[in-house]
Amino acid sequence: MMRIAFLLVLLFCLPALGRSADVGAAVQHPVGLAFAPPDTVLVADIILLGHKRTRSSVIFREMTFGKGARIPTGQLEEEMAATYSALMNTGLFASLEISYADTLLGPGRLTVTLNIRETWYLYPVPVFSLADRNFNFWWRDQNRSLDRVNVGAKLTYYNFSGRRDRLKLGYTTGYTEQYEAAYRLPYLNRQGNLGVEFRFNFLRRREQNYATADNQQLFYRDPDNFVYRRTDLDLSFTYRRKLYVSHRLQMGYRDSGIADTIARVLNPAFFGNGSGSLEFFRLEYRYINDRRDVRNYPWKGYYLETSLVKEGLGITGERSGLTGGVNFSKFWPLSEKLALNAGLATKYSFIRSQQPFLENRAIGFENNSLVGYQFYVVDGLDMAIWRVGLRRQLLKGKTDLGKLVFIDAFRYIPYRILFALQLNQGYANAPFIEASNQLNNRLLTGGSVGLDLVLFYDMVGSIQYNRNHLGEDGIFLALNLNF
Numbered sequence: 001m002m003r004i005a006f007l008l009v010l011l012f013c014l015p016a017l018g019r020s021a022d023v024g025a026a027v028q029h030p031v032g033l034a035f036a037p038p039d040t041v042l043v044a045d046i047i048l049l050g051h052k053r054t055r056s057s058v059i060f061r062e063m064t065f066g067k068g069a070r071i072p073t074g075q076l077e078e079e080m081a082a083t084y085s086a087l088m089n090t091g092l093f094a095s096l097e098i099s100y101a102d103t104l105l106g107p108g109r110l111t112v113t114l115n116i117r118e119t120w121y122l123y124p125v126p127v128f129s130l131a132d133r134n135f136n137f138w139w140r141d142q143n144r145s146l147d148r149v150n151v152g153a154k155l156t157y158y159n160f161s162g163r164r165d166r167l168k169l170g171y172t173t174g175y176t177e178q179y180e181a182a183y184r185l186p187y188l189n190r191q192g193n194l195g196v197e198f199r200f201n202f203l204r205r206r207e208q209n210y211a212t213a214d215n216q217q218l219f220y221r222d223p224d225n226f227v228y229r230r231t232d233l234d235l236s237f238t239y240r241r242k243l244y245v246s247h248r249l250q251m252g253y254r255d256s257g258i259a260d261t262i263a264r265v266l267n268p269a270f271f272g273n274g275s276g277s278l279e280f281f282r283l284e285y286r287y288i289n290d291r292r293d294v295r296n297y298p299w300k301g302y303y304l305e306t307s308l309v310k311e312g313l314g315i316t317g318e319r320s321g322l323t324g325g326v327n328f329s330k331f332w333p334l335s336e337k338l339a340l341n342a343g344l345a346t347k348y349s350f351i352r353s354q355q356p357f358l359e360n361r362a363i364g365f366e367n368n369s370l371v372g373y374q375f376y377v378v379d380g381l382d383m384a385i386w387r388v389g390l391r392r393q394l395l396k397g398k399t400d401l402g403k404l405v406f407i408d409a410f411r412y413i414p415y416r417i418l419f420a421l422q423l424n425q426g427y428a429n430a431p432f433i434e435a436s437n438q439l440n441n442r443l444l445t446g447g448s449v450g451l452d453l454v455l456f457y458d459m460v461g462s463i464q465y466n467r468n469h470l471g472e473d474g475i476f477l478a479l480n481l482n483f
Helices: 002-017 056-062 073-088 135-140 260-266
Strands: 040-049 070-072 093-103 106-118 122-130 149-158 166-174 176-185 194-205 207-213 216-221 228-239 245-258 277-290 301-311 321-333 338-349 361-363 382-400 412-429 444-455 459-468 473-480
Touching (some): 040 073, 070 073, 216 260, 361 382, 412 459
Parallel strands (some): 040 106
Antiparallel strands (some): 040 070, 093 106, 149 166, 194 228, 277 301, 301 321, 321 338, 338 382, 382 412, 412 444
């Protein structure tokens, strides 16, 4: 993706090109409000400038106020800042400036102007990704093997019809051969509170993680045959009556298969009872209340997500699981440059029987990670992770790449550099685990100190010194590019 190229350019050019800029001052102060009523002001008009593809109705839908709204005078700056965050979190815009002034009708009647610079929406990009859980595991334990790399191409078209919809097509080969297609339309009806998404995914590979021992993944490989395959079909409906709260109901189908060597010899419990295949339907409900100012690197607000997933609806009889989860994070700005954060992530299995191997994952996968444990995985029916962190902004600015970049959306790169501290603890309950996995069923503690680099509005890279309760430590890299 083009953003990755510009990230590399920035890393080499930042010292020379960087210059101080007031990146965060996207909300300009009002003009002529000295005679406004002391209690409220009226938004008499909203003017949109600079948007070419995005429909006006989409922008109005994502604002925290509309034409005709009355806003308490003392909350005016806060309301403008909330609208700025809400619009930037859509991912549709490279930059946004909001200004407001009295209309000709007199004080207290405002015209609000949004000056928009849209981002680049069409990304036909090559794929080069690691098959492993994280970069550090691939670098050390897999000896930086290029056999564990996926290559291919993806076409992602954001804002496909101007309604914040997304079309994605992709093909990758290498460690995993994968075909994928997805389309998401967040505004299905005129009110903009119903959305729909369809997703298809097929993958197969010649190597598969079939078990966990000593909290390390064990792999089986056959260079001549595919040893694992899976087909996913999902249809999701989203209801979002208000700006921050959404409900999602997803119906899905899963069909998986493994090599006989895994099913009969290496791990008969992979699917259960020595079976070489697993087919089931699933139903998932998620409630999300997202009040973060910046989703990939929040400074204030909170995020709450609860989920309930039923896998196996009695149609095929091959799967029976019921899992609930809660993910909560809170962010407190202590000053303009100092902020505190805390979070909790949980998983609980209501059906207490042994589950298929890949459905028994807890700590070490996706977002359920602990600093200091990048080289370990901890399986389990249940899981709890709690985190606390402190961040101090060291540097903030904007780099103008000028003629080096011909696309306006990427010409100016806002950046922030922050000092960050973290403390993580977690516990995975695993009643069916193999005895060598000694990190299960015990409290794990890890901490880190490092530097975070935030580019544009949502690209985050970190370099950290981590240490865990085993006394192990090291320098680690982390990336969240939000592609």
